[in-house]
Structures are given as structure tokens and as C-alpha cells.
Amino acid sequence: MVRDAELLAKDSIGRRSDAVAEALMRMIQAGDLQEGDRLPAERDLMLRYGVSRSAVREAILALANRGLLLTRLGHRPIVCKPDYEIAIDRVGNLVGHLVVERNGVWNLFESRIFFEAALARWAASHAKRDDIEELRGALEANRLAIGHSLPFDETDAAFHAVLYRIPGNPIYPAVHKAYVEWLVQHWRSMKRGADIDRMNHAGHEAIFEAIAARDPDGAEEALRRHLVAAWEFVRSTFASDRRGRGQSPLGEA
């Protein structure tokens, strides 16, 4: 029994469960608990730290809420080092609350336009030949899916995903995934025809052409046009949230 060695500081002022959670977090960060390892059982921990099971449970719950642990009934909790996607996932439910407020969805979408415009510019300046080919492939797949809503949406997202992947920073694909998840709810259940698909595909094509032509300004403008058009088409689906005031994503030009 390592009880004495791992005793909690008795003078800690906060909740016991916080102290336990911190102790566990230190163990994880220090590497005593590797990713995939199973945590000691609740009843063991309560002996080890000299607290009740309630405190242990609340600590485990807190870490699970932060994505550091994965709990299943009947299983010991599993240590689960979070990646950027999980990190953004955790904040996802909060975003759900934020977007209900005035302009919430627009703010979110505007940030996407802003970020993605910068990505398009970057791609036009720095994309390697392989990147361009990948983009071309995604564009072609998108073209073939015209008229089939579900596959079109998937290839649509895949095309944009390439843009997020090109800079090589693992944070960006996670951001993209977050945008897709948070925004997709707002144009679900939309009946649309192949003409809309064609419009979007044309937008993708213009973006691709500008990037392939190494034209940053053109790439950014094409992307802004594409996303703004998509927004204009879709914003009728939620009457409660309008663009309202705010600068146009296309600028004053």
C-alpha cells in the first residue's frame, strides 16, 4: 500500500475532489499513467488518498468531462490524452449555447470565412505540387457527387479539409472538424436541387483555379465569394439569426 506516499495535502483549501483530480492529473502529466492505461479502481483510490468514494467519483467525473479520462460502465477509467480534436470537442457543447444568441451563428461563420480565406491565400502561395493534386482530386470527387445531397456534402467538406491540411499544422484540421460539426446543424434538412450543388462546385472550382494559378488575391476572393454565397442561400433557414450589423466579409469594394 502506497497510502502514505500519495497522501493528499491536508491543508488544501478547496474541495477534496479537486485535490484528488489534481493529483491524478499530475500522475497523467508525469507519465506515471500512460495513455491507454486503466486508472486504479475507485475503491482503491479512496483508500490511497484517504477520501470517500464520492470525492473520488467527482474527481474522476471532472477529468472525464475534460476529456482526460474515458469512463465506461463496468470498466476502469481509461487514460486518454486529448488531441486538438478532443479539445475542441469539449468546447463544442458550449458553442451550441453561444450560437443561439443574436448573430451567434453569423459570428461563427464569419470567423470561418476569415480563417479559410487566409488558408486559401496560404495555399496559393505555398502549396506543393502534391497539395494541388490532392485538391484537384477532391474537386473532381465533388463534381461527380453533384445531385446527390449526402455525397456532395461529404466531398464538399473534404475539399475544404484539404485547405486546412496544407499548412501542416495539426491544429487546423481540428478547427475544420469543429466548424463542420457546429455549423452543419444549421443547414440540415435542406431540400435543394442539383443547381445548388453546381453553384457550390463552381465555387470550389474557382478557388482551385486561383490556387493552381498561384494567385493569392484571387484565391481569397474566390473563397469569400463561395462561402458568402453559401451563407446567403442558407440563412433563410433560421429566421431568428440574421447577419445584422457587421462588416461585409467581401469588404467595401
Place this chain on the structure above:
Amino acid sequence: MVRDAELLAKDSIGRRSDAVAEALMRMIQAGDLQEGDRLPAERDLMLRYGVSRSAVREAILALANRGLLLTRLGHRPIVCKPDYEIAIDRVGNLVGHLVVERNGVWNLFESRIFFEAALARWAASHAKRDDIEELRGALEANRLAIGHSLPFDETDAAFHAVLYRIPGNPIYPAVHKAYVEWLVQHWRSMKRGADIDRMNHAGHEAIFEAIAARDPDGAEEALRRHLVAAWEFVRSTFASDRRGRGQSPLGEA
């Protein structure tokens, strides 16, 4: 007693506490519980929903972890609608885990350079006269703080903050706050002289001049130079995390 009306679905499959949490969340989202309102007492809720106090507590804890409730000992929990800052705050502790891994800090900083470069470009294209004046004021305050580490850092952050504020999207200032919080730990306790301050101020000045001159390309390049220089100066402070492979933020030019 409204017990019957608010009974939980008995056929719910997950944990009881999750069901309670969801019920509370719906009440918050529906506006039955306004921001600042106090939640019913735990003992009331356990009667209302017909579950034990443990379940109620775990539900409250989960919502508190997500930032929807603010709990104090002896007080009833207070409903606390999260803003973007809180949302990003919640994900903050996770980032602490992420940056310890290889290139973690660099990935984070690179994303900041990327985002802020786009902000500089935007400012050069769209900043209003008031925005420019605000930027000029921040620059001047920064100049006056040269040689005084703490005030200089503050005015430094304030200068950059103006860039995040100019587009008018409330998400961006929250992102800036997050960057500052996450990255500041990595160049804390750095002894530096006024010459370093002068270098950073010169960087700010170059950014301001380009924005004031309505030169997007120049603004972006000045900002990249400034941040990359700051990075190069600071990265010696943590030997375990290097830039490693990855494209230069200045491009191949």
C-alpha cells in the same frame, strides 16, 4: 410540487446524472432559468426529478465543469451563460497538456502567427479611422513602456489586442485572450533588456505603419517578421520543444 410534470424519462439509457444535466440544460436554454438566477437546492432537485442527491450533484458538477453554472460553498449554484472567453477558457487546461508534446508550443504559436497575419491584412484593408487611431495610441503606450518589463508586456498585448478587435467579431478577442494565456507561460521569468523591448516596439511600429499606409502585404509581412523574431528570441527558453520540421511562417521567399 411539480414533480410529475418534470419527471425524467424513465427509459433513458445513460446515467441518471446525464439525464438530470440535460434537463437542467434545457431549462437554461429555454430561458426558464435566466442568467444570474439561482438553481433550486440540491435537495429540491432530487425530489423534483426523483433521483438521489448523488445524481443531482454529479449533474450540477458536470454543468459547472462546462461553465454553465458557478458553484460556491453554502450558495445555490448560479446560472452563468458562457461567453466565448469562458468557452475558450474551458479548453485551456487541455491545451496545457497538448503543448507539452513535441512541437506543441510551436504549432500553437504558428497558428497565432497565421491568424494574426490575416488580421493585419484585414486591418490594412478595412480599418476605420478610429481603429487606426486606437492602434496609434496603443503603439505610443507601448513605446513609453520600453525598459519596464511588466508594463511593456501589457502594452504589447494591448497593441495586438487592437488587431483582434478591429473586425468586430466577438470571437476574435476571446481567441487573443486564449493565446496570451496559453503562451505567456513559456516566456515567463525571462530577463531581458530594453534593447529587446525596443526591437519588439520597432516590430509594432512597422506593423502600424503598413496598416496606416493601407498596405495589406506589407502589414502581413511586418507582422510575420515581428512574431517570428519574438519566437526565435524566446524559443531558447524551452529546450525540449523545437520548431522541428514545418514550413517557415515567412514562406520560401
Place this chain on the structure above:
DNA sequence: GGCTGGCGTTTGGTCCGACCATATGTTAGC
């Protein structure tokens, strides 16, 4: 011998009742 089924063990999920610590409101005493 190998697969399969059942049974006991482990372990998380829930409940109950009690007590403690802190904050607030109330009242008795000066």
C-alpha cells in the same frame, strides 16, 4: 481438444442517511 455456456468476481452507477462547513437571516442582549 476446443468451443460454449454459466457462475462468481470486479467495478462503475445509484441510493440512502447522516454529519460537517459555510453563508444568511433572526433574535436576544447590551
Place this chain on the structure above:
DNA sequence: GCTAACATATGGTCGGACCAAACGCCAGCC
């Protein structure tokens, strides 16, 4: 009228009990 002690409300902790899902072991069957 002000202050201090008391009562009340409320979250935090505890210990024990039981339930349900998952796992592991072992016997029995093909």
C-alpha cells in the same frame, strides 16, 4: 440601535449498501 449568539439553509463529505454491466474462470458439451 448595534452587536453577537443562535437558528436555518445549503453545498461538501462520508460510509455503507445494493444494482447492473463487464470480465474471468471453469465445467460441460460437441
